Amino acid sequence: MATHNSLGHEFKKGLWADIHPFRVLLGLCPALAVTNSFVNGLAMGLAALFVMVSANVIVSVFRKLIVSEVRIPAYVVIISSLVTITDLFLAAMFPAISKALGPYIPLIIVNCMILGRVEAFAAKNPVLPTVMDSLGIGVGFTISLCIMGGLREVLGFGSIMGFQVLGSWFEPWIIMILPAGAFLVLGGLIALVNYINDKKAAKAS
Amino acid sequence: MADDTQDNKTPQDTPKSTPESSVEKKVTTPTPDSAPEKPAPKAVAKPKPPAKPKAPAEPPVAPSADKLVVSSSPHFLNDESIPKIMHNVVLALVPAMAASVYYYGLRAVLLLVVCLVTCLVTEHLFLMARKRPTKIYDGSAAITGILLGLMLPPGFSIFGAILGSFFAVAVGKQLFGGLGYNIFNPALLGRAFLMATYPVMSTSWMEPRTVQAAVDAVSAATPLALLKFEGEFSPVLNMFTGNVAGSMGETSVIAILIGGLFLRYKGYINWKLPLGYLGTIAMFSGIFWLIDPSKYANPLFHLCAGGAMLGAWFMVTDMVTSPTTPKGQWIFVVCAGILAVVIRLFGGLPEGVMYSILFMNAFVPLINRHTRPKIFGTMKRNSH
Amino acid sequence: MFLCLTVIGLLSGISLALVYQKANPRILYNKEQELKAAIFVVLPEAKDYVLLEKGEGEEHIVIYKGVGDAGEPVGIAFKANGVGYAGNIGLMVGLNMDYLTLSGIRILDQLETPGLGNRIKEPEFEGQFVGIDIKPRIEYIKNRKPDKPNQIQAITGATISSDAVVKNINNAVVKVLKAFSREEVTSAVAPEKSEPAAPTEAK
Numbered sequence: 001m002a003t004h005n006s007l008g009h010e011f012k013k014g015l016w017a018d019i020h021p022f023r024v025l026l027g028l029c030p031a032l033a034v035t036n037s038f039v040n041g042l043a044m045g046l047a048a049l050f051v052m053v054s055a056n057v058i059v060s061v062f063r064k065l066i067v068s069e070v071r072i073p074a075y076v077v078i079i080s081s082l083v084t085i086t087d088l089f090l091a092a093m094f095p096a097i098s099k100a101l102g103p104y105i106p107l108i109i110v111n112c113m114i115l116g117r118v119e120a121f122a123a124k125n126p127v128l129p130t131v132m133d134s135l136g137i138g139v140g141f142t143i144s145l146c147i148m149g150g151l152r153e154v155l156g157f158g159s160i161m162g163f164q165v166l167g168s169w170f171e172p173w174i175i176m177i178l179p180a181g182a183f184l185v186l187g188g189l190i191a192l193v194n195y196i197n198d199k200k201a202a203k204a205s
Numbered sequence: 206m207a208d209d210t211q212d213n214k215t216p217q218d219t220p221k222s223t224p225e226s227s228v229e230k231k232v233t234t235p236t237p238d239s240a241p242e243k244p245a246p247k248a249v250a251k252p253k254p255p256a257k258p259k260a261p262a263e264p265p266v267a268p269s270a271d272k273l274v275v276s277s278s279p280h281f282l283n284d285e286s287i288p289k290i291m292h293n294v295v296l297a298l299v300p301a302m303a304a305s306v307y308y309y310g311l312r313a314v315l316l317l318v319v320c321l322v323t324c325l326v327t328e329h330l331f332l333m334a335r336k337r338p339t340k341i342y343d344g345s346a347a348i349t350g351i352l353l354g355l356m357l358p359p360g361f362s363i364f365g366a367i368l369g370s371f372f373a374v375a376v377g378k379q380l381f382g383g384l385g386y387n388i389f390n391p392a393l394l395g396r397a398f399l400m401a402t403y404p405v406m407s408t409s410w411m412e413p414r415t416v417q418a419a420v421d422a423v424s425a426a427t428p429l430a431l432l433k434f435e436g437e438f439s440p441v442l443n444m445f446t447g448n449v450a451g452s453m454g455e456t457s458v459i460a461i462l463i464g465g466l467f468l469r470y471k472g473y474i475n476w477k478l479p480l481g482y483l484g485t486i487a488m489f490s491g492i493f494w495l496i497d498p499s500k501y502a503n504p505l506f507h508l509c510a511g512g513a514m515l516g517a518w519f520m521v522t523d524m525v526t527s528p529t530t531p532k533g534q535w536i537f538v539v540c541a542g543i544l545a546v547v548i549r550l551f552g553g554l555p556e557g558v559m560y561s562i563l564f565m566n567a568f569v570p571l572i573n574r575h576t577r578p579k580i581f582g583t584m585k586r587n588s589h
Numbered sequence: 590m591f592l593c594l595t596v597i598g599l600l601s602g603i604s605l606a607l608v609y610q611k612a613n614p615r616i617l618y619n620k621e622q623e624l625k626a627a628i629f630v631v632l633p634e635a636k637d638y639v640l641l642e643k644g645e646g647e648e649h650i651v652i653y654k655g656v657g658d659a660g661e662p663v664g665i666a667f668k669a670n671g672v673g674y675a676g677n678i679g680l681m682v683g684l685n686m687d688y689l690t691l692s693g694i695r696i697l698d699q700l701e702t703p704g705l706g707n708r709i710k711e712p713e714f715e716g717q718f719v720g721i722d723i724k725p726r727i728e729y730i731k732n733r734k735p736d737k738p739n740q741i742q743a744i745t746g747a748t749i750s751s752d753a754v755v756k757n758i759n760n761a762v763v764k765v766l767k768a769f770s771r772e773e774v775t776s777a778v779a780p781e782k783s784e785p786a787a788p789t790e791a792k
Contacts, residue, residue, distance in 0.1 A: 036703075065593065066593060066597075067590045067593045069590055070590050070593060070594050073594060074593065074594060074597050077594075077597050077598055077601055078597065078601065080601075081601035081604060081605055084605055084608075085604065085605065085608045088608050088609060088612040088613075088616070089608070089612060091612065091616045091619070092611075092612040092613075092615035092616050092619070093615070095616075095619040095620075095623070156703065157703075171362065171364070171365070171403060171406070172704060173368075173402045173403075174401060174402055174403065174404055174702065174703055174704040174705065175398065175401035175402040176402075177703040177704070178401055178702070178703070180401055184376075404702060404704065404705045404746060405704070405705060405745065405746045408746050409745065409746065426731075426732075434731065434748050435731070553674060553749050
């Protein structure tokens with residue numbers, strides 16, 4: 001599929017048209033669970049981006065060798081190894097972030113976003129388009145998580161990346177750091193993305 | 206009161222009969238395929254006969270009302286219009302508003318006005334955005350605003366009140382499609398949102414003016430919080446008049462009762478809902494009181510404390526978010542009442558009325574589905 | 590088919606083993622640093638610590654004896670875990686060598702409501718425990734200043750979290766006092782003193 005598309009297109013589609021949490025509604029577990037601050041969102045996004053790109057590249061390189069009857073177990077083994085490596089790396093180098101993200105790093109293994117991309121794209125495409133595709137989706141995912149984390153941090157703590165941006169007049173909205181706030185923010189952002197797309201479509205027609 | 210006890214027996218029967226009605230509902234849409242299956246579900250329902258001797262207690266309530274019920278709400282059998290009803294509800298809230306102003310002074314006026322105006326403005330803006338005719342004069346948004354204002358602690362910030370009112374109308378009502386489509390009571394949803402958003406401000410109360418006298422706004426605990434955290438019983442008489450710390454309009458039982466009875470007199474609310482709710486609270490908390498009166502408060506305390514009265518008369522009875530069938534209404538109020546007491550006695554929070562009603566609101570569509578009145582023609586044929 | 594899976598499994602196993610070998614020492618080091626930091630917070634006079642443990646299985650108790658500059662015992666630190674409002678609350682408790690007053694506490698893990706229950710982490714709350722009497726037991730009171738040496742003031746609106754912290758400390762103190770007598774701890778220092786360079790080896 002899509003072999004005729006330019007590499008730029010493969011990258012760009014992950015940033016808007018197929019931006020995962022807001023348009024495809026995949027990868028919602030980390031998007032809801034860890035985005036209570038900008039840094040957490042960024043760290044989770046980067047961890048997922050790393051796993052995403054490397055898993056896709058590995059699968060794309062060996063796509064001819066992986067027997068199709070056992071491809072799903074093969075993908076899962078590859079992804080989970082990469083996730084474990086990421087988890088160990090974070091625990092060793094960034095203990096604070098590793099503690100904040102807790103079990104959600106290991107849970108990247110079961111993130112349908114990654115398995116979905118591997119199955120839908122990497123398994124059928126050469127390496128270069130795969131790199132662009134997974135980079136695009138991964139970056140889009142990271143940006144989404146940063147937006148959610150940033151919004152929730154600003155409203156819930158009055159700060160961004162730990163710096164107080166809203167003055168003492170602002171009484172933080174605690175709900176934004178609670179799970180309920182994740183759903184409210186996600187719902188609002190999905191509505192916003194849909195609204196913009198509708199406007200665009202209306203303009204185009 | 207004798208009336209009350211008798212009616213409290215019926216809800217115990219109702220859960221038993223739900224499987225029956227659900228089975229029968231399947232049967233009412235007969236397709237060629239399902240016809241042979243009929244005997245089997247019937248066999249499941251057969252064990253019912255033992256319940257039948259009890260049944261005579263039930264019919265007096267059920268069938269007569271069943272005939273009148275249609276499946277969507279609100280529905281009226283006379284020339285009442287939504288605005289007229291809503292305006293009367295506002296009128297019924299006047300005593301509670303007056304009490305809040307009496308006990309908390311200008312602060313109460315300010316908060317109530319802010320909530321009211323924000324709700325109306327939000328409603329208007331959303332209706333405009335959705336290109337619907339402006340219906341803010343129908344009073345439903347006004348009720349949401351007033352109820353939310355009455356549920357706030359008197360020391361609540363103005364900005365918080367605006368935020369909560371906006372959330373109540375925008376998310377609680379308009380996003381679901383406006384009046385009649387909302388699942389949750391908008392005012393309660395706004396209050397729950399504020400509870401999660403400003404947990405400290407939402408739970409810091411102050412003594413009413415009549416108590417604090419010369420001292421400046423002292424923080425105080427509500428009777429329920431005193432009981433839960435300090436094991437201290439407050440005098441019920443003070444709670445009846447409203448002379449205790451608490452949310453502005455929730456404390457004065459007498460004022461709420463006047464409004465509630467006015468609504469009942471006007472025939473806008475079904476007596477089952479408030480009395481069923483309060484009755485369940487009284488009975489369920491009474492059980493624990495009888496077991497250990499030194500640890501658990503008496504039922505009268507639980508009736509007068511917190512939001513029980515306001516919730517029972519003005520939120521449980523919300524036409525949009527309560528079940529439409531009599532059987533469903535019983536299920537709704539009994540479950541909500543038990544939940545409220547369970548949260549009060551065993552939960553982390555001192556007060557459970559808000560969450561009990563919100564929680565049961567979520568079940569209303571389900572309850573309505575499973576307690577739909579029997580269609581007599583078809584039912585009879587199948588059951589013989 | 591099997592060959593394919595075997596190869597993949599083998600490769601991922603090898604790469605994981607390599608990464609683990611590199612990462613594990615660092616992870617252990619991080620954990621120890623964290624522990625050390627917590628101990629030194631609750632025992633401000635301590636310059637080093639000695640690990641003492643007792644019991645098996647459920648009864649297993651670990652305490653850390655803080656030692657000062659000259660190797661003299663300055664107090665003991667131990668962990669206290671228990672249920673809070675939203676999840677486990679884990680803390681490090683420091684007890685002075687007189688076995689009567691706390692030298693400080695530090696919340697290590699908690700999942701309490703942000704802005705409310707999680708204010709137990711704030712210095713204003715943790716600081717209240719410095720010098721507090723543990724006998725007969727620590728108590729909390731609400732909305733006013735404590736008037737007894739064994740009382741702290743609960744956080745307004747977060748009574749449950751405050752209560753959990755106090756309970757955890759009381760439970761842990763009782764357990765530790767039962768297991769380790771004062772003399773035992775003081776004397777335990779003697780064999781350790783000779784080799785303060787390798788504190789973690791001490792048993």
